[in-house]
Structures are given as C-alpha cells and as structure tokens.
Amino acid sequence: MDLSLLASDEVLGTFVPIVVYWVYSGLYMTMGSLNNYRLHSKKDEDTKNLVPKSKVVRGVLLQQTLQASVSLLSFWVMGTSNTQQTPPPPLIVTARQFIVAMFVFDTWQYFMHRIMHHNKFLYKHLHSWHHRLVVPYAFGAQYNHPIDGLLIETAAGAAAFLVSGMSPRASIFFFTFSTIKGIDDHCGLMLPWNPFHVFFGNNAAYHDVHHQLYGSKYNFAQPFFVVWDKILGTHMPFRLEKRVGGGFEARPIKD
DSSP: OOGGGGGSHHHHHHHHHHHHHHHHHHHHHHTOOOGGGBSSOHHHHHHTOSSOHHHHHHHHHHHHHHHHHHHHHHHHHHTOOOOSOOOOOOHHHHHHHHHHHHHHHHHHHHHHHHHHHHSHHHHHHTGGGGGGOSSOOGGGTTOOOHHHHIIIIIHHHHHHHHHHTOOHHHHHHHHHHHHHHHHHHTSOBOOTTOHHHHHOSSSHHHHHHHHSGGGTTSOOOOSSOOHHHHHTTOOOOEEEEEOTTSSEEEEEOOO
C-alpha cells in the first residue's frame, strides 16, 4: 500500500472536516452552560429533545462514515487522486471558487431541504430524524437519517465541488469551513464575539426558528445565506428578546 495516499488532498478533504467537527463541537461542550447567551435553557435541551445524546453521537458517526465512504469512492471512480505538489491557483481564483461553491451548496440544500419538509413521506421517514432535536446543540448538527444526510449534505458538497471547479486541496478548506458553519448554526448560543453571527444573517437564531413547530415551513436556507428564503417567500423574520432566567428567545415578527 502506498502510504502517501493517506496524505492525499482527497483523503484530507474527506477526514479533516470530520475531525474538526468533533473538536469544534467539543469546544462548545467545554464552555459551560453560558446561560446568558442560550436560545433555550439547559433544562429544555435535556428534556424537550426526542432523542438521547448517546444516540445522536452514534447517528452522527454513522452519517460521517457513509459520507466519507461515498466521497472516497467518488474520487476513486473519477481517478482524481493527487499526491504530487501542484502550484496553487491565484488567490482571486480560489476566492471566486469559494463564492461559487457557497452559492451552489446553499442552492442545493435549500431546495432539497424544502422538499424534505413538504413531502410527507420524506419528512416522516427521513428528515424528521434531524428535527428530533427541538433544541439544537453543537454536536447534533449532523444528526440525520443516513439517506437524508446523503441527499442534502453529501450531494450538496459534491455539487459545490464540481461546479466551482475547486481543487481537492481547496476543498479541504471549503468543507472544513462549511462544517464549522453548520455546527455554529446548531450551537444554540448567540455569542456576541462570534464572527459568524456578525457576518451571516443565517445564524444560530435563524436556524433555531426553523427547528420550532411554528417555523418548520420557514427558514430552509442553510448554511450561509438567506437569499432563497427571501426570494421564495419562506423567510420568517424574528427578533431576539431577553428570556426570564437568562439567555435569549427568538420570537417571530408578525407582519
């Protein structure tokens, strides 16, 4: 076996985001309760969710195993393995590829996500797994039915990679970035020093609205922008209000 293949861009692009997922979500677990910034109380996190955390961990590991297997198989079929050093493209080209990839990723996820909610069969048997987390938390971000994860997340990543034309090396950074962003969207915390909450309207509070019963047919957009929600009438505006006992509550703004 050629051990250099273990350090190929394709392998790193597959497994670095998985490692980052557990490290970054683990950081949230070490921060303590942070009651003054929570969108739900710690008690709600422990009592309102419909699945225990041990099962969430197993589900995420299953999802990531399937996703890694599909990714590596795709690279093998396409024969794109690259263990040789190649000159990186100009920074402006990489930046353009990232923007294209973000738009494609968002577009695929929006429409597939919306289908999953409007098709009763798909929601009941697939996407409802993810919504067992009524109160989202960081390491539950990738808790999905394996087929749901394949159709929404894995396929979105493949489309973003192919359409943008980015290199496998650039994909290491893009998929790591999108993984971190997805964790933040599910972290259940509105931290004032979090840059994702400053630069993206699609943040933890925005996605928390979607996880509530009143918002389940709104705020489908993820993980970067809110463009498709606004264009297609599925955007639910909200305001953050201080909650008695500490923290915030995302309340929908009625027209």
